[in-house]
Amino acid sequence: MNNYTNILRTHNLKATPQRIEILTLIESFGHINIDTLYENIKHKYQSISLATIYKNINAMIKEKLLLEVKLPNQKSVYETIKHNHSHLLCNKCHNIIDIDVDINNIIDDISNKNQFKIDKSDLVLSGICKNCQ
Amino acid sequence: MNNYTNILRTHNLKATPQRIEILTLIESFGHINIDTLYENIKHKYQSISLATIYKNINAMIKEKLLLEVKLPNQKSVYETIKHNHSHLLCNKCHNIIDIDVDINNIIDDISNKNQFKIDKSDLVLSGICKNCQ
DNA sequence: CTGAGTGCAAACGTTTTGCACTTGC
DNA sequence: GCAAGTGCAAAACGTTTGCACTCAG
Numbered sequence: 001m002n003n004y005t006n007i008l009r010t011h012n013l014k015a016t017p018q019r020i021e022i023l024t025l026i027e028s029f030g031h032i033n034i035d036t037l038y039e040n041i042k043h044k045y046q047s048i049s050l051a052t053i054y055k056n057i058n059a060m061i062k063e064k065l066l067l068e069v070k071l072p073n074q075k076s077v078y079e080t081i082k083h084n085h086s087h088l089l090c091n092k093c094h095n096i097i098d099i100d101v102d103i104n105n106i107i108d109d110i111s112n113k114n115q116f117k118i119d120k121s122d123l124v125l126s127g128i129c130k131n132c133q
Numbered sequence: 134m135n136n137y138t139n140i141l142r143t144h145n146l147k148a149t150p151q152r153i154e155i156l157t158l159i160e161s162f163g164h165i166n167i168d169t170l171y172e173n174i175k176h177k178y179q180s181i182s183l184a185t186i187y188k189n190i191n192a193m194i195k196e197k198l199l200l201e202v203k204l205p206n207q208k209s210v211y212e213t214i215k216h217n218h219s220h221l222l223c224n225k226c227h228n229i230i231d232i233d234v235d236i237n238n239i240i241d242d243i244s245n246k247n248q249f250k251i252d253k254s255d256l257v258l259s260g261i262c263k264n265c266q
Numbered sequence: 267c268t269g270a271g272t273g274c275a276a277a278c279g280t281t282t283t284g285c286a287c288t289t290g291c
Numbered sequence: 292g293c294a295a296g297t298g299c300a301a302a303a304c305g306t307t308t309g310c311a312c313t314c315a316g
Binding site: 185188189192 | 269270271272273274275
């Protein structure tokens with residue numbers, strides 16, 4: 001039984017081959033946008049519809065299997081939910097690197113100063129990566 | 134002569150009443166999305182078109198007068214360009230607070246570790262604000 | 267006076283929906 | 292067998308564009 005079959009089932013989703021392929025591609029790309037996902041999934045399922053991709057992405061987001069990452073100046077990408085992390089974005093090759101940034105001190109500080117209950121941080125650092133410099 | 138007239142002119146944009154009203158509303162709201170902007174600008178200019186708003190927002194972004202802020206789970210908002218800052222977002226009332234966060238240490242650290250030339254950081258902390266708790 | 271901006275309608279790209287058919291379980 | 296998922300076409304959205312008219316400078 002496929003690796004993703006269980007994951008999907010435990011999230012109240014049927015393990016269809018299309019969904020397994022979506023998850024496989026997201027994992028292998030790390031981060032992927034809808035268009036690239038569609039292009040690549042067609043290699044295996046030529047007749048898949050964009051509607052199916054949207055429905056599945058949305059279903060998996062609702063079931064907390066996936067996360068949308070909004071980026072400056074480009075389309076959102078999707079990733080599987082892992083531990084909390086931030087993103088490094090190259091403005092030239094558009095590659096995205098996951099990074100671990102410890103901003104707990106900052107969050108505590110801001111929480112106190114503003115009497116805010118912070119439960120989430122979205123940080124994108126952008127610039128030019130090593131290869132593109 | 135209106136406050137915004139100069140700003141617009143120094144950014145190669147003609148100071149039309151519509152643009153002045155857009156800037157006035159953005160300043161008074163702090164952060165505003167397209168729909169709210171449209172609703173509010175109609176109080177003064179009933180016949181303004183959404184196309185005009187989009188054209189102007191885009192023109193002002195290109196001329197570095199405005200900035201788009203992408204937010205998790207909701208539409209982007211626009212703000213005038215000030216010094217670099219981050220955002221605190223309340224998931225209940227959707228209010229946004231500008232905050233100053235010193236992440237230079239973090240940026241230096243990440244830059245070195247990844248040999249990345251970082252020139253921009255987008256940070257949104259979200260949770261529940263004081264009033265909504 | 268002239269080029270830039272406005273407002274309308276139409277076009278466009280993206281995402282969602284309805285529905286008949288298929289499939290996972 | 293039945294609810295859930297797929298794929299198609301159509302609809303719905305949000306945004307942009309073309310064009311005649313108007314206005315800022």
